[in-house]
Amino acid sequence: LDQIPTVGPSGNWIYHIAGAVKTFFYGYRMIQEGYEMYRIFKIPRYCSWLVLLNGPEYLEDIRKAGAQLSFPEALNKAGQFDYTISPGLREDVIHLNVVRGSMTRNIASRFPDLVDETDKALESLLDGATQDWVVIPCYLSVVHIISRISARFFAGPKLSSNKTYTGIMQSYAFHLIKGGFFISLFPSFLKAFVGRAIFDSQGRIRKVENFLRPILNERLEKGIDENCDAESNDMITWLWNGSPEAQQNLHDIAIRMIYLNVAAIHTTANLLTHVLLSLAAYTSYIEPLREEISSAVEREGWTKSAIEQMRKLDSFVKESQRLYGGDAAMIVRLAMTDFRFSDGTFIPKGTSLAVTGRAINQDEASFIYHGRPILLMYSLVLKRYYPNPQEFQGFRFVDKDPLKWQMTSLNSQFVTYGIGRHACPGRFFAVTEVKTVVARLLMEYDIRLTDNEGVRPADQWCTGIFVAPNKKATISLRRRSRLP
């Protein structure tokens, strides 16, 4: 990797360790610095490098490379899924097909459940309070809401109201991140032992099986097929019907449910927290959003179609994600073979790669012309994707082509959901879910920051690369008059 420029201390191993420590605290600053200087660069990590890519031609190379630059292997390396969930999950695409197919197809038919669970979750946060402002911790409350909705959509009302079940699903991801990091420090021959000793994935899976068993048995007795009744139309049924016979068993279903919950809960909770903090800080957006929500609901009722028509809300959600929610490095990949990019740059097998996500999402001009000053001037005239990129403009995307700029669109200037065949298959559900929660909340409650009116609580960096909304921030909610 010598031919790839380094950002941060470089030289012998002592410098490398110093660089890795710097990455751990300030990786996001180093990546921004690299983004402004190079189209490809590397930053030090403890025992390796992370190569950062910056430019649409590299995105295209990643897309075309397929399994040579592998997403599942990169994910497995980070989360040590072989030891924290189950070996072999990364080669298996059954649950991906189910998310892309049955789950996404059923968002409209299951929409009433989404609304009902949203209302129940919001209600439980206010705990019977009537007209007074109630202070709630923003992030924890959002995790509670999203876990309930995911449980309802994935497994039905019995489990969405069961705090032990939603608690297990919430905490799995936290434990997995910590456990995965710890296991990754050990050599391969010790990983299985360490995994069993510290993580106990089998014990955790058994707990989930105990919750799913009675539901699955009841369905098997009734008959579990594509034409099931509305009550059984959920992830358990979709996974069962989407699996070959050999994998139609409780254990496999439980593992996939865990994996999908890990993928779904905290990503969506982070996004919703960013949106609520933005709403509470920039309250002038609330009335225009309420007007849009009311008129869409008047036309369509509370349906998925009404949610899709809420363009201002879509833009507000996207702007919150663009400005606050982007990790410094996204679209992680692991080179499974030696690889040469289309510009001739070579990386050896085993190299970890990522894209300069946050810097792209906040670039003033199109990064297409990055590093070529004359064309950059041209791009400033013609391609100002994010004028004043550091300013929160909630309706920035309202008048833009929805095919390219609505929240679910994949776009090389907004890389939140990744690219190519691994682009997030759950994004249609996630966006419907977030917009629905915000729409119901705005129609039912007033919202404001508890402290420092108008000053959005600062986000937090984790391991220098991942950003999370401020976990200590609180918001205040107050009930308005009842919904029609």
Ligand code: HEM
């Ligand atoms: C706002 C919420 C979400 C965000 C920001 C998000 C983001 C992402 C990203 C960045 C990837 C990797 C794409 C790549 O590197 O090319 C991904 C993959 C994935 N996401 Fe999401 N996601 C969200 C919600 C969800 C939900 C609700 C589900 C539901 C099950 C889900 C399921 C998945 C799955 C299964 C993958 C793996 C895809 C594969 O291996 O091909 N995600 N997501």
